[in-house]
Amino acid sequence: MNPLDPKSPAEFQSVARPGEDEFVIEKSRFIGCAAPVQNEEEARAFIAALKSAHPQATHVCSAWIIGAGGLAMRFSDDGEPSGTAGVPILEVLKKEGLTDIVCGVVRYFGGVKLGAGGLVRAYTQGAVTALEAAEITTWTRHRALVLSADYTFQGTISYQLEKTDWLLTDTTYDDRVHFHLFIPAEDEAAATERINSWTSGRAELDWGDFSYQGRKNV
Secondary structure (H helix, E strand, O other), X not given: OOOOOOOOOOEEEEEOOXXXXXXXXXXXXXXXXXXXXXXXXXXXXXXXXXHHHOOOOOEEEEEEEEXXXXXXXXXXXXXXXXXXXXXXXXXXHHHOOEOOEEEEEEEEOOOOOOHHHHHHHHHHHHHHHHHHHHOEEEEEXXXXXXXXXXXXXXXXXXXXXXXXXXXXXXXXXXXOXXXXXXXXXXXXXXXXXXXXXXXXXXXXXXXXXXXXXXXXXX
């Protein structure tokens, strides 16, 4: 999702970071892996890297959803019977309402056939396991802000910031104190008003670029 595109949503559901976990069913080892991605090129690169990391794996099945409203959806059974691997993975992503995400499930065959139903359950579990490891997260469009003020306002600003849901990423110091923040884009006007009330209009606000910032769902 491009945060600079005005058509992009204010928020969407994806995962926080790359994550993976594994389990064994009937001697077959399954490794579920998921990651946030911005486009199909990144999704393909993720799956290619997964295959490179597991050259002896029997299958590396996958699915991804990219863009607002699931603009691009793809899946691969990678040699498993049609409909038993890629589709179950994709259905998990759809059920959770996720986008800008890729999920791969690696299988090392253990010698015991699972049957079509068993494969569907195994790859579904692989996708769920991957999402748990990568942590489903709400990504919200924010705008960067550097709030600069005299040291006499440092205590007041710090106290007030603790009562907001804004993201404070750093505080730097020179002749003034500088708070490096991400503000929800829709709160920009209200944030300006609030900061001016804290500082009697004596703070300097340097607004920066838009980006999506994530918060883990609880």
